[in-house]
Amino acid sequence: MRRSYWWYLLPIGIGFTAVVAVPFAANVVLSFFRWKGGIAPLHWNGFGNYSDLLHDANFWLSFRNSVFMIVAIVVIPTGAGILLAATLVDYLGKRFGARAASFLRATYYLPQILPIAVAGFIWSWILDPGSGSVNTFLRSVGVSDPPDWLGSPSLALYSVMLMLVWLQLGYPLVIFMAALSRVDPELYEAAAIDGAGWWRQFGAITLPTVRPEIFIVVLTATVAALKVFAPILILTGGGPEGSTLVPSYYAYRNFFELSQVGYGSTIATVMAVVIFGVAAVLLGWQRRVERRA
Amino acid sequence: MRSVSRRACIIAAALALTATGLAGCGGGTSGESGKTFKILQYENASTAQGQGWQKALEIFKAKHPDVKVEFQQTSFDAFRQNAKITLSGNDVPDVVEFNKGNADGGQLAAQGLLEPLTDQVTKNGWDKKVTGSMAAFAKYDENGHAGTGDWYGIPNIGEYVMFYYNKAKFQQAGIAKLPTTLAEFETAMDKLKAAGQIPISSSANTSQGFNQMWIWYSLVSALSTRQQIDDFMFVKAPVDFHSDPWKEGAERFQQWIDKGYVGDKLGGLSFEQATVNFLSGKTAMLIWNNGEFARIRKDAKFDWGYFTLPGAQLSMGSSGHLWGVPAKAKNKDLAYDWINTTLSPEVQNLIGQQGGLPLAGDTATISDPVTRQFTERFDQLVKADTLSFYPDYPVPGFLDFIQTHMQAMSNRNETAAQYLDALQKFYDDGTKR
Numbered sequence: 001m002r003r004s005y006w007w008y009l010l011p012i013g014i015g016f017t018a019v020v021a022v023p024f025a026a027n028v029v030l031s032f033f034r035w036k037g038g039i040a041p042l043h044w045n046g047f048g049n050y051s052d053l054l055h056d057a058n059f060w061l062s063f064r065n066s067v068f069m070i071v072a073i074v075v076i077p078t079g080a081g082i083l084l085a086a087t088l089v090d091y092l093g094k095r096f097g098a099r100a101a102s103f104l105r106a107t108y109y110l111p112q113i114l115p116i117a118v119a120g121f122i123w124s125w126i127l128d129p130g131s132g133s134v135n136t137f138l139r140s141v142g143v144s145d146p147p148d149w150l151g152s153p154s155l156a157l158y159s160v161m162l163m164l165v166w167l168q169l170g171y172p173l174v175i176f177m178a179a180l181s182r183v184d185p186e187l188y189e190a191a192a193i194d195g196a197g198w199w200r201q202f203g204a205i206t207l208p209t210v211r212p213e214i215f216i217v218v219l220t221a222t223v224a225a226l227k228v229f230a231p232i233l234i235l236t237g238g239g240p241e242g243s244t245l246v247p248s249y250y251a252y253r254n255f256f257e258l259s260q261v262g263y264g265s266t267i268a269t270v271m272a273v274v275i276f277g278v279a280a281v282l283l284g285w286q287r288r289v290e291r292r293a
Numbered sequence: 294m295r296s297v298s299r300r301a302c303i304i305a306a307a308l309a310l311t312a313t314g315l316a317g318c319g320g321g322t323s324g325e326s327g328k329t330f331k332i333l334q335y336e337n338a339s340t341a342q343g344q345g346w347q348k349a350l351e352i353f354k355a356k357h358p359d360v361k362v363e364f365q366q367t368s369f370d371a372f373r374q375n376a377k378i379t380l381s382g383n384d385v386p387d388v389v390e391f392n393k394g395n396a397d398g399g400q401l402a403a404q405g406l407l408e409p410l411t412d413q414v415t416k417n418g419w420d421k422k423v424t425g426s427m428a429a430f431a432k433y434d435e436n437g438h439a440g441t442g443d444w445y446g447i448p449n450i451g452e453y454v455m456f457y458y459n460k461a462k463f464q465q466a467g468i469a470k471l472p473t474t475l476a477e478f479e480t481a482m483d484k485l486k487a488a489g490q491i492p493i494s495s496s497a498n499t500s501q502g503f504n505q506m507w508i509w510y511s512l513v514s515a516l517s518t519r520q521q522i523d524d525f526m527f528v529k530a531p532v533d534f535h536s537d538p539w540k541e542g543a544e545r546f547q548q549w550i551d552k553g554y555v556g557d558k559l560g561g562l563s564f565e566q567a568t569v570n571f572l573s574g575k576t577a578m579l580i581w582n583n584g585e586f587a588r589i590r591k592d593a594k595f596d597w598g599y600f601t602l603p604g605a606q607l608s609m610g611s612s613g614h615l616w617g618v619p620a621k622a623k624n625k626d627l628a629y630d631w632i633n634t635t636l637s638p639e640v641q642n643l644i645g646q647q648g649g650l651p652l653a654g655d656t657a658t659i660s661d662p663v664t665r666q667f668t669e670r671f672d673q674l675v676k677a678d679t680l681s682f683y684p685d686y687p688v689p690g691f692l693d694f695i696q697t698h699m700q701a702m703s704n705r706n707e708t709a710a711q712y713l714d715a716l717q718k719f720y721d722d723g724t725k726r
Contacts, residue, residue, distance in 0.1 A: 037377040038404030128566060129558035130575070151498065151560025152704060239499025240560040240700040256374040258690040259400050 024272065030265040037261045049266035059267065062245040065157060066226055069246060072161035073168050073225035078217050080165075081172030084108065086206045088173075089180045090188065090198070105177055109170030116167075120234030123163045124150065153243040156236055160244050164231060172217045179210040215286040219279060226275050247271045330627045331363045333379070333386035335372055335614075341587065341649025342450055342613065348643050349634045356634075360627065369614075373397060380406040385619040388628040391446060393430035393615055394686030395528075399437030401617070402445040408618040409443035413629050419447055422636050422653035426680045427451060427612040429527070439686065440527035446615025447632050449641070451650045453601065453610030453671050453680065454507055454582045457589055460596040462490050462577040474604035475515060482554045485577045494576035495555040496562035497696070497703040504567045505559060505699040506684065507580050507609060508549065513542030514681035515605035522607055522681045528724045534717045543709035550703060559703040582610065586648050586667065601670070610671075610680040612652065688723030 031050070034043040053059050093101035111119060126133050127149035138146040149159040183205060191201045229248040232238060238245040238253065247267055254264035336343040346364075354362055365386065372379070373392055379385065380401065391398055391407075401407050414420050423431060427448060434442035463481070466488035472478040482492040496502035514522065516538035524530040534540070549555055556576065564581070571579035572592050579585070589597060601608045616635065618628040634640060641654035648664045650671045659665040674680055685692035698715060701707035 036400065036404060038381050038401070038406045040404040124561075124563075127561065129561055130566070130570060148558035148561050148704075151558055151562065151700070153560075153700075153706065156561075234500070237498070237500030237696075239697060240497075240704060241697055241706060253690075253693065257693050259377075 027265045027272075028269050030262055031269045033262045035261045036259045037255075042262075045262060049263050050270075052263065053266050053270065058242060058245060058250060059247070061242060062247045062250045065244065065246050066228075068157055068161060069164070069225040069228050070222060072164040073228065074218055074221040076165050077168040078172050078214065078221065081169060081176050081217070082207070082210060082214070083202075084169075085173050085176035085180055085210075086202055089177055090201070090206075101177075105170075105174060108173045111167045112170045116230040117234055119163070119167060120231055123166075124235055127159055150236055151240050153241045156240055156244050160231060160235055163235065164228070167231070168221065171221070172213075175213050175217055176210050179213040180206065183209050211289070215282070215289075219282045219286070222278055222282065223275055226271065226278065328359065329361045329363060330357070330388075330624050330631075331365060331386040332388050332631065333365045333367060333372070334390040335367050335369045336390065338366075340584075341644050341647030344647055345449070345640045345644035345649060345651075346635060349631070349637070349640045352637065352639065353631055353634050356630070357627065360624075376401055377404065377406065380619045380621070383621065385621045387618070387622045387624040388631050389617055389619060390614050391617050393439070393446065393448070393612065394683070395433075395437055395439055396685060396687075396689040396691060398430065398446055398615060398617070399433045399439055400689060402433035402443075403435060403437030406620055407445045408620050408622065408625060410445060410447065410618065410629075411443045413632075414444045414447075417629065417633055419444075419632070419636065423448060423612070425675065425678055426682075427652055427675060430612060430682070430686065431615060438528050440523075440529075446617045447636070448612035448615050449635050449652060450613035450644060451610065451652055451671055451675060451680075452582045452584070452613055453608060453650075453674055454511060454580065455599045455601050456493070456578045456580055457571065457585070457597055457599045458578045459571070459574065459576075459593075460598060462488075462574075466490060466577070471598075471600055472603045475602070476604070478603045479554075482549075482552075486553055491556040491570075491576040492554045492578055493549075493556070494567040494571040494579040495559050495703075496564050496567040497559040497699045498561055498563045499693070499696050499700060501563040501565065502559065502567075502696065502699070503564050504580055505555065505703055506695050508555065509542065509546040509699065510681070510684040511580065511602050511605070511609050512545050512549075513538050513684075514607040514609055515602050516541055517607050517681065519607065519678065525720075526682050526687055528687060532720060534713045534720070539713060539716070540709075543713055547702060547709040550705070555703075557703075560700045583648070583650055583667070583671070590648075590663070599667070601674070605679075607679045607681040608674055609683065610674060611682045613650075688720060690723065691719070694719050 030042075032045060032047070034045045034048075035041075088101045088104055092104065114122075127135075129135055129146070129148040129151060132149070134149065135146040147155055150156050187205055188201055191205060196204065227248045228246055229252065232244055232246050232249045233252075236244040238249050248271065251264045251267035251271070254260045254267060258264075334346065336346065338344070338347060350362065350364055354360075369392070372390070376389075376391060376397070377400075380389070381404075391401060398407075402409075410419075420428065428444075430439045431444050431446045431448060432442050433439055433445050462485065466481070466484040468481045468484055472481045485492040493504075493508065495504040495508060497505040521532075521538060525532045532539070567576075568579060568581065568585055568588075570576050572589065572594075574595060579589075586599075616632045618625055618632075622628055636653050638654070641651040642658050644651040645654035645656065645659050645668060646661070646664070648661075648667060650668060656665060656668045656672055659668055685695055688694075694715075698707060698712045702709070702712055
């Protein structure tokens with residue numbers, strides 16, 4: 001009987017082969033060639049592109065920036081998301097009613113439903129060094145020379161991170177609030193009667209409850225962080241002076257700007273392998289923790 | 294087992310139906326392709342060129358009543374980035390608008406994605422209308438280098454870069470008459486600075502922050518001969534970026550940054566923000582091309598004028614974007630007729646009336662004196678053969694490269710000498726590739 005279920009996988013199998021497996025295989029094959037694209041001839045290059053990549057300072061810079069993207073998309077929003085979800089459910093929800101908590105949850109989630117291009121343009125205006133609202137505010141409180149948020153190489157990466165935190169926060173928040181609705185409110189009441197404070201309740205009840213969701217959020221957000229693209233394209237174009245370059249944007253630049261399709265494929269292949277690796281490690285970790293629990 | 298095979302049959306039947314449906318769709322489309330003419334372009338319909346093309350569309354449809362014309366809109370960036378994919382597919386447009394330069398048109402031509410047009414150019418007399426520097430980026434050799442080889446594109450309009458200025462701010466700073474030399478221009482900017490003005494509205498964002506690059510290249514052009522620019526642009530002879538005009542151009546550009554002629558915090562600004570800063574009266578001048586002429590005319594709430602960089606030997610400018618015919622286009626004859634239509638006097642003179650700098654129009658027919666004067670200046674530059682094109686044309690990836698260094702110089706993280714070192718390497722590597 002079990003064999004019969006395989007038929008249900010057929011449509012997704014065909015879709016996966018056509019949309020993921022074949023293009024990925026083609027990408028891997030192209031990474032061994034030098035190719036300008038279009039109907040230009042392919043030149044066999046063996047592992048030449050991979051060896052060039054190892055010595056490419058821009059690639060390693062983009063890789064380093066991926067770590068910052070993980071901080072902005074995974075670490076900060078997940079941590080803040082748990083705290084905010086707990087505050088909204090335990091405190092504001094009880095004090096002002098479930099509708100107030102739902103309203104606040106929706107406002108945090110709003111950036112997630114905005115088209116990324118719109119969000120990017122809004123932030124580029126907010127962070128405009130001349131007439132942007134941030135610098136206008138800073139000038140109004142007496143800062144005579146406010147910073148150039150997206151134009152200074154030492155600041156732009158942090159400005160992009162700020163936008164990404166804003167963009168991402170709603171996602172873990174909504175998931176964690178849904179998870180917390182599983183908890184019997186009497187559990188918190190019993191803990192309070194036993195003398196447990198908010199932080200004690202948070203550590204003993206809230207965190208263990210949302211643990212499966214934390215794994216899901218960390219896994220999906222880490223993958224998103226490693227392939228972040230659109231915010232960089234819209235906000236900084238990898239600049240200023242390459243300070244916000246990330247691997248997916250660097251691959252794109254090689255594909256389309258520099259007509260180095262083979263090299264772009266090499267970057268994409270390496271990043272796909274890194275993402276598979278990171279996802280496998282996270283899934284393995286989740287399984288180990290679940291087994292222990 | 295019986296249930297398994299029944300399910301299998303249902304799935305197989307569903308897939309077969311889907312496949313038949315898809316095949317049916319494909320067959321239908323290919324049957325109509327002879328009658329559907331697809332134009333893919335990225336000009337906004339409200340621009341002079343866009344309005345001219347609407348007129349061309351009317352004429353073309355009247356000439357070919359049996360042809361269904363699809364006038365498709367895309368964006369400059371979208372087509373630039375997807376051109377190779379769009380043109381190497383099986384269902385390509387019949388005529389496309391593309392960007393000029395070795396990095397764009399040259400790549401498409403060298404990759405065999407565009408149809409050589411040389412025979413059609415002679416047959417239709419396009420070379421009588423598109424001449425000199427306006428034709429330079431219509432031709433590409435087998436390596437994708439502009440200037441020689443077959444024709445691959447036909448432009449309709451021209452472009453030139455100028456300084457739009459706010460007359461009230463010039464008066465307040467005590468500038469009685471417009472500068473006529475580079476030195477006078479710098480003195481005028483000193484006066485503007487002394488009067489508390491930012492002389493030039495600029496930008497240097499990696500994404501769309503082109504003004505700084507145009508200032509730098511305008512300075513280089515101002516100090517160049519035709520030969521020096523042609524060597525650089527058409528990769529005719531080795532270029533030594535450590536000698537003039539490159540050296541003096543870059544050093545002078547750095548001085549302009551240091552003296553505050555272009556304002557500061559430019560690394561995060563785009564050309565749109567630079568334009569808004571000029572229109573809102575925050576700066577005295579804006580460097581841009583004719584692309585913003587109509588907008589400034591409409592939106593500036595102050596008395597304004599324009600001039601090309603004073604005392605310049607050459608000025609930035611070139612032909613506009615090009616019409617090309619994809620190698621895989623199904624209706625090539627219709628495509629040639631479309632190009633002919635866009636170069637017709639009716640279309641060209643309409644573009645001229647709207648301030649669009651037509652290549653085959655009659656400037657004398659322009660009724661509005663401001664627009665006529667503006668077009669006459671362009672005609673003078675073309676006639677004198679003093680347009681120096683745009684600096685990112687010679688090498689693929691140059692735009693990105695120059696922009697990054699413009700940011701570094703604007704942020705005072707790189708000197709003119711360091712920029713010239715990097716420029717030498719990128720250009721030499723890129724032109725050898």
